[in-house]
Amino acid sequence: MKVVTSGSAYLDIDAYACAIAYAELLNLQGVTARAVSSAAPNASVSKTVLDWPVTLDDYLPVAGDEFVLVDVSDYDHFDPLVVLDRVVEVIDHHPGFEHYWTQKLGRAADIRRIGAAATQVFERWEAAGLLPQISEQSAALLATAILDNTMNFTGRQVTEADVRAYETLMRYAKLPEDWPELYFLECQSMIESDLAAALAADMKRMKPETGLPQVFAQMTVWNAKALIQLHRQTIAEWLAVQGDDWLLNVISISERRSYFLAGPIISQQKLSDLLQVCCQSGMLVFERAILRKELVAMGLAASISA
Ligand SMILES: [Mn+2]
Structure with a gap:
């Protein structure tokens, strides 16, 4: 049995889609496979997506099973059910472990800078010539994973391959025209239903040498303007409890912009100085969607040249 699985902390839509759609392909090719995870799906696997009639398999690995890793290659962050020596294939788009896996698996390690691992799984379907047989739901899962991981194609790591994979998958997925908006709005309403959890899930403490506010939270939504209008007070109160120098970056996918909230004057000054x-x-x-990691890089570069 081949067990297709991912990371240990949580399962995002990319990992979820890749596990299910790749196990489906292997089975179609005559290789018995199961999509398995002991981690719970996070908010990117929306209720609509969870309700589609394709899911993870209820299977516990046994001795002799082999493992295929999708959307993860850091061996410290695998699903705990993985036996490292029994990993036979890795499909991932996170940097850092390419060398290790190429040494170990050769061409069975496919680790590339690309918008979504779902694009890599799509390419497997295409190369096998089996795309016309993909289930409607697996096509929909892979397409949605590409939307999410590329932030509707606004992210910096988007490639032509991601765009082509999405366009092709949408022909098999039978999703509505306005699916991007529907999907991201549903994720946004989940975020709004528990703002504290969403803020806590992506909050980082900055090192002084970055020149950035100490507390730096980030969230990605469809319409940041609407979210801020409704919830600014709640957000500011929650962040003020975390420290007296704080910043929030709300990435607004529909507008392709970033909205920054900074309460304390010192935090406002740090941000204004950096972004001019x-x-x-x-x-x-800010005129474009900018990520926290970009600000960190800018801050470090500024402190070196100062
Ligand atoms: Mn991913």
């Missing part, structure tokens, strides 16, 4: 844009009454709207 004025912070007006605690808010700064």
Whole structure:
């Protein structure tokens, strides 16, 4: 049996889609496979997606099973059910472990800089010539994973291959025209239903040498303007409890912009200095969707040249 699985902490839509769609392909090719995870899906696997009639398999690995890893290659963050020596294939788009896996598996390690691991799984289907037989749900899962991991194609790591995979998969997926908006709005309403959990899930403490506010939270939503209008007070109160120098980056997918909230004056100044844009009454709207890791890189570069 081949067990297709992913990381230990949580399962995002990319990992979830890859496990299910790749196990489906292997089975179709005559290789018995199961999509298995002991981690729970996170908010990117929306209720609509969870309700589709394809799911993970209820299977416990036994001695002799082999493991295929999708959307993960860091051996410290595998699903605990994985036996390292029994890993036979790795499909991932996170950097850092390419060398280890190429040494160990040769061509069975496919680790590339690409928008979504779902694009790599799509390419397996295409190369096998079996795309016309993909289930509607697996096509929909892979397409949604590409949407999510590329932030609707606004991310910096998006490639032509991601765009082509999405367009092709949408022909098999039978999803509505406005699926991106429907999907991201559903994820947004889940975030709004428990803002504290969403803030805590992606909050980091910055090192002083970055020159950034100490507490730096980030969230990705469809419409940041609407979210901020409704919930600004709650957000500011929660962040103020975490420290007296804080910043939140709300990435607005539909507008392809970032909205920054910074309460304390010191935090506003740090942000204005770095982006060379004025912070007006605690808010700064940046012309493009920018990620926290980009600000960290900018901050470090500025502190070196200073
Ligand atoms: Mn991914």
